[in-house]
Amino acid sequence: MEEQKTPAGFKSGYVALIGAPNVGKSTLLNQILREKISITTPKPQTTRNRILGILTEPECQMVFVDTPGIHNARDQFNRILVDTALSTLSEVDAVCFLMDASGSDREVNDFIMENLKRVKSPLILTINKIDTIREKSRLLPLIEYCRSLLPFEAIIPICALSGDGVPELLDEVRRLLPEGPRYFPEDYLTDVPERFLVSEIIREKVFHLAHQEVPYAVAVMVEQFIEEPGRNLIRIEATVNVERDSQKAIIIGKKGQMLKEIGKQARRDIEVLLGCRVYLGLFVRVQKNWRKDRRALLEFGYHPKH
Numbered sequence: 559m560e561e562q563k564t565p566a567g568f569k570s571g572y573v574a575l576i577g578a579p580n581v582g583k584s585t586l587l588n589q590i591l592r593e594k595i596s597i598t599t600p601k602p603q604t605t606r607n608r609i610l611g612i613l614t615e616p617e618c619q620m621v622f623v624d625t626p627g628i629h630n631a632r633d634q635f636n637r638i639l640v641d642t643a644l645s646t647l648s649e650v651d652a653v654c655f656l657m658d659a660s661g662s663d664r665e666v667n668d669f670i671m672e673n674l675k676r677v678k679s680p681l682i683l684t685i686n687k688i689d690t691i692r693e694k695s696r697l698l699p700l701i702e703y704c705r706s707l708l709p710f711e712a713i714i715p716i717c718a719l720s721g722d723g724v725p726e727l728l729d730e731v732r733r734l735l736p737e738g739p740r741y742f743p744e745d746y747l748t749d750v751p752e753r754f755l756v757s758e759i760i761r762e763k764v765f766h767l768a769h770q771e772v773p774y775a776v777a778v779m780v781e782q783f784i785e786e787p788g789r790n791l792i793r794i795e796a797t798v799n800v801e802r803d804s805q806k807a808i809i810i811g812k813k814g815q816m817l818k819e820i821g822k823q824a825r826r827d828i829e830v831l832l833g834c835r836v837y838l839g840l841f842v843r844v845q846k847n848w849r850k851d852r853r854a855l856l857e858f859g860y861h862p863k864h
């Protein structure tokens with residue numbers, strides 16, 4: 559029904575944000591929407607799911623798909639993440655391939671470009687973190703190299719953190735998208751439920767506060783989400799799942815300090831997201847080696863292919 563209201567000449571489509579871990583895909587999604595939809599951290603392999611960010615304009619609807627960073631996955635769990643990202647390529651109307659301006663991740667980028675050769679939709683090369691490069695001319699060899707491998711429709715240097723270059727990137731996306739319907743109502747920013755966004759905010763705080771292997775062993779599940787409209791309050795209870803007792807001890811911290819800090823920082827962001835007061839109860843549970851356990855993977859929303 560929504561679709562019938564779109565004016566003649568309306569353009570729309572899905573645009574994949576693809577790239578190595580940590581290149582700034584989620585930062586770019588948030589910058590495009592000017593809202594925090596996808597979590598970002600200085601650590602690689604932060605994003606684990608496909609996350610839609612919808613930008614609706616009078617004559618165009620762009621549906622950006624944030625994806626997990628592509629890397630040389632050595633175990634089943636990481637293969638799920640990489641498959642999630644790669645499978646997006648065949649389902650979109652344009653691909654925005656992000657690369658770090660430093661030219662790092664050469665091997666992974668070659669692997670991604672190999673996969674992009676099969677893609678029929680238009681490709682945009684987006685070179686991010688240009689704020690870290692003093693002499694822009696140093697980007698030229700990188701650009702030439704990529705151009706020699708793939709027929710990019712456009713090559714756009716950006717800084718996802720500040721937004722530099724993002725309007726130019728959006729101009730290209732608008733130009734390249736086909737005519738099509740409005741897939742989502744105009745006030746939709748994403749298709750993921752609030753419960754998921756809440757669990758992601760908690761996971762982000764774990765990434766910021768815990769180190770080494772611990773954040774990677776964490777899966778967060780929101781167990782209760784109860785609105786008390788009369789009191790302008792939402793009561794949330796969530797479980798932080800880890801793989802081992804030693805990780806549980808780290809997440810709880812001395813005298814519970816770590817868990818308290820995770821809860822404090824997460825609650826602050828969740829209140830901004832939901833626009834009301836939040837009570838946040840966090841529990842830590844050991845789900846032994848959940849990343850290797852098919853049933854647990856499914857329970858936490860990760861879908862192994864085999």
Ligand SMILES: Nc1nc2c(ncn2[C@@H]2O[C@H](COP(=O)(O)OP(=O)(O)OP(=O)(O)O)[C@@H](O)[C@H]2O)c(=O)[nH]1
Nearest residue numbers: 579580581582583584585598599603604605627718
């Ligand atoms: N200097 C600089 N840092 C940036 C820029 N864009 C992103 N970052 C930083 O790079 C780090 C990774 O950003 P993310 O957006 O989480 O990267 P990602 O590509 O989504 O990473 P994965 O989800 O792990 O694949 C964060 O610390 C960001 O603040 C940029 O334009 N300039």
Ligand SMILES: [Mg+2]
Nearest residue numbers: 583584604605
């Ligand atoms: Mg990400």
